[in-house]
Amino acid sequence: MNLGPHAAFIVMSYVAAIAIVAGLIVWVMLDRRRLARELGELDAQGITRRSERMGEEKP
Amino acid sequence: MSLIDLANPSRFLALADRALPWLVAATVLVFAFGVSQAYSAPDDYQQGATVKIMFIHVPAAWLGMLAWGVMSLAALGTLVWRHPLADVAAKAAAPIGAAFTLMCLVTGSLWGRPMWGTYWVWDARLTSVLVLFLMYLGVIALWRTVEDPARAARVAAVLTLVGAINIPIIKFSVDWWNTLHQGASVLRLGGSSIHPSILVPLLIMIAAFTLLFLTLHLAAMRNEIMRRRVRTMLMRQADARA
Numbered sequence: 001m002n003l004g005p006h007a008a009f010i011v012m013s014y015v016a017a018i019a020i021v022a023g024l025i026v027w028v029m030l031d032r033r034r035l036a037r038e039l040g041e042l043d044a045q046g047i048t049r050r051s052e053r054m055g056e057e058k059p
Numbered sequence: 060m061s062l063i064d065l066a067n068p069s070r071f072l073a074l075a076d077r078a079l080p081w082l083v084a085a086t087v088l089v090f091a092f093g094v095s096q097a098y099s100a101p102d103d104y105q106q107g108a109t110v111k112i113m114f115i116h117v118p119a120a121w122l123g124m125l126a127w128g129v130m131s132l133a134a135l136g137t138l139v140w141r142h143p144l145a146d147v148a149a150k151a152a153a154p155i156g157a158a159f160t161l162m163c164l165v166t167g168s169l170w171g172r173p174m175w176g177t178y179w180v181w182d183a184r185l186t187s188v189l190v191l192f193l194m195y196l197g198v199i200a201l202w203r204t205v206e207d208p209a210r211a212a213r214v215a216a217v218l219t220l221v222g223a224i225n226i227p228i229i230k231f232s233v234d235w236w237n238t239l240h241q242g243a244s245v246l247r248l249g250g251s252s253i254h255p256s257i258l259v260p261l262l263i264m265i266a267a268f269t270l271l272f273l274t275l276h277l278a279a280m281r282n283e284i285m286r287r288r289v290r291t292m293l294m295r296q297a298d299a300r301a
Contacts, residue, residue, distance in 0.1 A: 001098065004108040006173040013166040017115040020162045021271065024155060028278045035285040042292040047299075049291050 066144050068284050075281045082277065086270040093267040096260035103257070112170040114261055117245065118268035119162035123191060124226050125272065126156025130198070131223040134216035144280075146212035147287070149219065150202050151279035155272060157195035163188060175239055183232035184240035187225055194222040208287060 003010050093114075103110035129152045136145025167185065168178040179185065198215050205211035233242045244252045251258050 002108070003111070004102070006107065006109050009169045009173050010109060010111050013112045013115060013169045016165045016169070017119070017162050020158050020165075024158050024275055027154070028275060028282065031282045032278070032285070035282055035289060038289045039285060039292070042289065042296065045296070047292045047296050049288060049295070 066142060068144060068147075071144060072281060072284055075277050079274065079277055079281075082270065082274040086267065086274050089263065089267040089270055093260065093263040096263050100257050100260045106174060109170060109173055110257065112166055113257075114264045116163060116166040116170055117261060118265045119159045119166060120188070121265055122268055122272050123156055123160035123163050123188065124229060125269070126152045126159065126276075127191065127195075127219070127223065127226055129276070130156065130219045131226075134219040137212045137216040138220075141209075143209070143212075143287075146208060146216075147280050147283045148276075149212065149215060150208075151283050152276055153195055153198050153202065153215075155275050155279060157192060157199065159268075159272070160188065160192040160195060164192060171239075180239050182238040182240055183236040184229065184238050187229045187232050191222075191225055191229060194218075194225065198222075208290070 097111060097114040100111070100114075102108045130149045133145045133149035133152070136142050137149065164185075167188075171180075172178050198218055201215045201218060202211050205214060230243075232238060233240055245258070245261070253261065
């Protein structure tokens with residue numbers, strides 16, 4: 001594909017877009033991993049939320 | 060399952076867990092199709108190959124405004140019904156909206172340089188989008204500054220609704236003022252002025268980006284609910300120790 005005389009601007013635009021989308025995906029995934037670990041640690045210590053009743057299945 | 064059931068965070072989490080894999084698959088498929096269509100789209104008779112920047116610039120602009128629209132609806136949910144899931148939806152949408160607005164600004168500058176001869180000009184369209192980006196940063200800063208999530212939600216909701224006035228300003232800025240930015244060409248009275256060979260790939264890319272937003276927003280909402288659970292459990296732990 002010939003991108004013409006302004007190829008650098010087109011390529012830089014797509015690189016920036018990919019970097020921003022990748023950053024969002026990585027942020028969401030790392031955040032979830034960290035929160036799941038923290039919830040697991042608190043759960044292991046026997047800490048519950050007020051809304052949780054004994055024997056209730058956690059989502 | 061009724062809407063009331065969905066508003067329950069636990070049920071929402073279960074639904075999100077079921078929906079996310081399908082949303083991810085749909086996003087990847089529509090993106091693959093959209094990129095292939097954009098790749099084979101012809102060059103513009105005036106702008107040449109730089110028109111390919113439009114396939115990411117326009118969807119990014121659309122999502123920057125859509126995310127603020129979602130936040131505005133959620134702000135109503137916060138202020139009128141005081142529902143915590145509305146707070147969660149608003150808070151989760153802000154960083155995603157900010158990222159897509161940044162993408163719009165960056166790709167717009169990179170498109171402007173070869174077409175207009177400048178990366179930036181203080182015309183109404185560019186300035187109002189920059190204001191949108193700054194408002195996103197303001198809302199994110201508010202969420203981080205106020206410790207109590209319910210109070211932060213109310214303050215952010217007011218700012219969001221005030222800021223919503225900027226959305227029609229962005230849309231109609233090219234009609235109301237004399238701008239360097241081109242006028243409306245996709246959504247306009249009398250139909251789109253873009254040739255179908257370029258318009259169809261653009262609409263597919265807009266659909267792909269919208270699916271990406273839905274996926275990221277749902278995942279970020281799930282994270283926010285988990286963050287609130289961690290906070291509640293840490294407070295209970297602190298209470299137990301006191």
